[in-house]
Amino acid sequence: MNSLRKALLSLAAVAGACSMSPAAMAQMTQAAVQQGQLSGTKEGGVTTFLGVPFAASPTGERRWKVPAPATSWKGVRKADTLPSSCQQGVTPNGFGPWTHEYVVTNAVSEDCLYLNVWTPAQRAGEKLPVMVWIHGGGFTGGSASVPIYDGAKLAEKGIVVIAINYRLGAYGFLAHPELTAESPAHASGNYGLLDQIAALQWIKANAAAFGGDPDRVTIAGQSAGAMSVHHLIASPLAKGLFAQAIAQSGSGTGVNPGDRTAAEKQGLSLMQAAGVASLADLRKLTPAQLEAAQGKMGQGAGFAPIVDGLVLPDASFAGANTNDTPILTGMTSDEMTGLNPNFGKATPAVIQAQLERSYGQLAPEFARLYPAASDAEANATAGALARDRGLASMALWAQQRQGASRQPVYAYLWTHPEPGPDAARYGAFHSSEIPYVFDTLDASPERPFTDLDRQLAAQMGDYWVNFVKTGNPNGSGLAAWPAYTPEGRQIVEIGSGTKARAVLPPNRLEAFRRHAQQGGQLGLF
Numbered sequence: 001m002n003s004l005r006k007a008l009l010s011l012a013a014v015a016g017a018c019s020m021s022p023a024a025m026a027q028m029t030q031a032a033v034q035q036g037q038l039s040g041t042k043e044g045g046v047t048t049f050l051g052v053p054f055a056a057s058p059t060g061e062r063r064w065k066v067p068a069p070a071t072s073w074k075g076v077r078k079a080d081t082l083p084s085s086c087q088q089g090v091t092p093n094g095f096g097p098w099t100h101e102y103v104v105t106n107a108v109s110e111d112c113l114y115l116n117v118w119t120p121a122q123r124a125g126e127k128l129p130v131m132v133w134i135h136g137g138g139f140t141g142g143s144a145s146v147p148i149y150d151g152a153k154l155a156e157k158g159i160v161v162i163a164i165n166y167r168l169g170a171y172g173f174l175a176h177p178e179l180t181a182e183s184p185a186h187a188s189g190n191y192g193l194l195d196q197i198a199a200l201q202w203i204k205a206n207a208a209a210f211g212g213d214p215d216r217v218t219i220a221g222q223s224a225g226a227m228s229v230h231h232l233i234a235s236p237l238a239k240g241l242f243a244q245a246i247a248q249s250g251s252g253t254g255v256n257p258g259d260r261t262a263a264e265k266q267g268l269s270l271m272q273a274a275g276v277a278s279l280a281d282l283r284k285l286t287p288a289q290l291e292a293a294q295g296k297m298g299q300g301a302g303f304a305p306i307v308d309g310l311v312l313p314d315a316s317f318a319g320a321n322t323n324d325t326p327i328l329t330g331m332t333s334d335e336m337t338g339l340n341p342n343f344g345k346a347t348p349a350v351i352q353a354q355l356e357r358s359y360g361q362l363a364p365e366f367a368r369l370y371p372a373a374s375d376a377e378a379n380a381t382a383g384a385l386a387r388d389r390g391l392a393s394m395a396l397w398a399q400q401r402q403g404a405s406r407q408p409v410y411a412y413l414w415t416h417p418e419p420g421p422d423a424a425r426y427g428a429f430h431s432s433e434i435p436y437v438f439d440t441l442d443a444s445p446e447r448p449f450t451d452l453d454r455q456l457a458a459q460m461g462d463y464w465v466n467f468v469k470t471g472n473p474n475g476s477g478l479a480a481w482p483a484y485t486p487e488g489r490q491i492v493e494i495g496s497g498t499k500a501r502a503v504l505p506p507n508r509l510e511a512f513r514r515h516a517q518q519g520g521q522l523g524l525f
Helices: 002-012 022-027 169-173 177-182 191-210 224-234 260-274 279-284 287-296 315-319 348-369 375-402 451-470 506-517
Strands: 030-033 036-039 041-043 046-053 076-078 114-119 128-134 160-164 212-222 244-248 327-332 409-414 490-494 499-502
Touching: 030 191, 114 191, 128 191, 128 224, 128 451, 160 191, 169 191, 169 287, 177 260, 177 279, 191 212, 191 224, 212 224, 212 451, 224 244, 244 451, 260 279, 260 287, 327 375, 327 451, 348 375, 348 506, 375 409, 375 506, 451 490
Parallel strands: 036 076, 128 160, 128 212, 212 244, 244 327, 327 409, 409 490
Antiparallel strands: 030 036, 041 046, 046 114, 114 160, 490 499
8 A cells, every 4th residue: 555655646756847937937838847848839818738648658567557657858848739548449420419529539549648738827836726627438438638628718717727538448447366466555456546646646746837726626527537536535545636526427326336356357357358368468468459358258348446445445435535525516407318228218118117126115106206107208207217316316425425524515407408419309418518617619510509508608617617716606697506405405407597496306305215215226327
């Protein structure tokens, strides 16, 4: 444990920062980080630094190891090109409701531990608050370079925005007995989470170079990124690296990290499928060979965070509060429309079977609360049941957290359907609030956005930036957003008529609470 901590901390303790000329500081076109000097691109009031290395390349012998410090360079390094995304399969034209602006469109590589920075600062040391974005993608896809994650518009509102890459899939989350044996902490897996921690260590050491305040860092993410946020809240290795947290589609999801023993067995299965006999040989495989081996493992073979005893110390992490911070959390009203291939195909019989399978003895009560007498009503009920299940999960999570926390929780429900392909079918689909948060609607000019969309983007950005600045999303000109409490149970609904509302009608919330109390599963997924 101690040696691994030292390895991570070394990322924040490399050679001292280079000096910067007064002219460069005034224009903020250059930044002096601990590895050397960077040259960015200034447009309007924001300077962008793209492809900044925060750790060494995790390739060759460094595949499946703790991230090492980034190497230094001489002279001025140009930071004007998006870095490669981490190794993954890509669909550059998008899929389902996720059109091209939601997906990876650039090259992929194992050499991917880079971050992108957008800063409105005019000089180093301005102490602006910092938001660190952790992308989603099911821990198998995504990137800091996805078009809707461009941080320029948020930075214009007075914060430094940083988007980070982290290793994905087998590269980021393979556990294996040989990996466990070679680890000083006797742990394996969670390399992607260690990358996130390494990035936060680097940001702690270098935020001031971009005008940021290392003591006012907010971690933010959506879906797998939001799950990562909660893992970081629970992890002792991340203690002191952030002050606030934003989790979009990720609080109370019901997706918990797996068991290391089971994950190590899956690692052995990958080695067998690859036809190699040692970890050294596995490290020599090309990405194409690794992908082929995973294909032989069949459906259900995936790699994701686990309870490894190091990053996530034990199975009680869900209630852990190692890093007690204010949290902004929420979900969209139609999370499952793009994720469930059977969505929109419900019948009364399908709903009845779902209720009996999911809620057992409580099925009759849920049938009264969620009637399905016709196909049309069944499909409406399917949507309402999925949404309310997510809201109940979030409410019960918030109640559990507030039992051990002194910090506020602010919760939201995004209800605005993004215009575009099959908008009537997909509605406010999973992740559709992100381009409004970042005000990156222009990344998809083919979508028929209206003045309302632009207004909502401005509103969302203001809420998020207010939270990053103060730990409270409220501000002038915005609808009041009350903190969620077990007594008030208030969230804010953000859409065509943004307003505070009850998280759920009391009878529905009580039904879900009783289901959970009886050992039933909740969550978005």
